[in-house]
Amino acid sequence: MQEDIVVRCPKCSRERHMKCEGHYVTGQPPTRYSFGPCTTCFTPFVVEQTDYGQGFEADESTVVYPADERKLSFAMPPIVQESYEMATGCEAARQWMPAAVFVGRTLEAVCHEQLGKREMLAKGLKELLAQGKISKELSDWSDELRFLRNISAHPSEIKITQDDAVDAMNLLQAILETLYHLRPKFQQMKARRAKPGASPPLHP
Secondary structure, three states: OOOEEEEEEOOOOEEEEEEOOEEEEEOOOOEEEEEEEEOOOOOEEEEEEEOOOOOHHHOOOEEEEOOOOOOOOOOOOHHHHHHHHHHHHHHHOOOHHHHHHHHHHHHHHHHHHHHOOOOOHHHHHHHHHHOOOOOHHHHHHHHHHHHHHHHHHOOOOOOOOHHHHHHHHHHHHHHHHHHHHHHHHHHHHHHHHOOOOOOOOOOO
8 A cells, every 4th residue: 555645745845745644445437535644744635546447556646635726726728828837837846036937928828818919028918908808906916027027037136036936926826817717707697697587787
């Protein structure tokens, strides 16, 4: 029986071993849930593995708990998803400067996807604001992220700290959630309420 599993511990911010203290198997194909603490900081984990015929150990382990705060539950265009995953990977590896660079790359991908053309980031953000695709507040956030990207991508005496990178990731998540999750849900609600027989609008 597998005695420990390598996990990325959010508290340690490193790859750590989880000491398995128990397993629960269910379903078909069988899925095994293993639980136990990080051997360094004792953060509790639940890890999922599925046996597709070669044993549970052959499957890549997926951390079920604690939840990955950077894993988004909504779909994004592939061009955006790719850059976002690069940014989260750099943050997980504690590479703050590359994380800021890929935050900017993700914003560039957003501009390209939303506008249907490639633009310099500053011009693209201004056009998104002009077209009403982002609010003034989101535009201000994006401009700050653009600044962090610029000082990360070019030689400078200014250093990108952990706080800078984490704040940039938090703001980026809020922008992505607005564009690719909340706005589509609002449009779906409006379309549903506009159908014949739908309840009247809340406000005249």
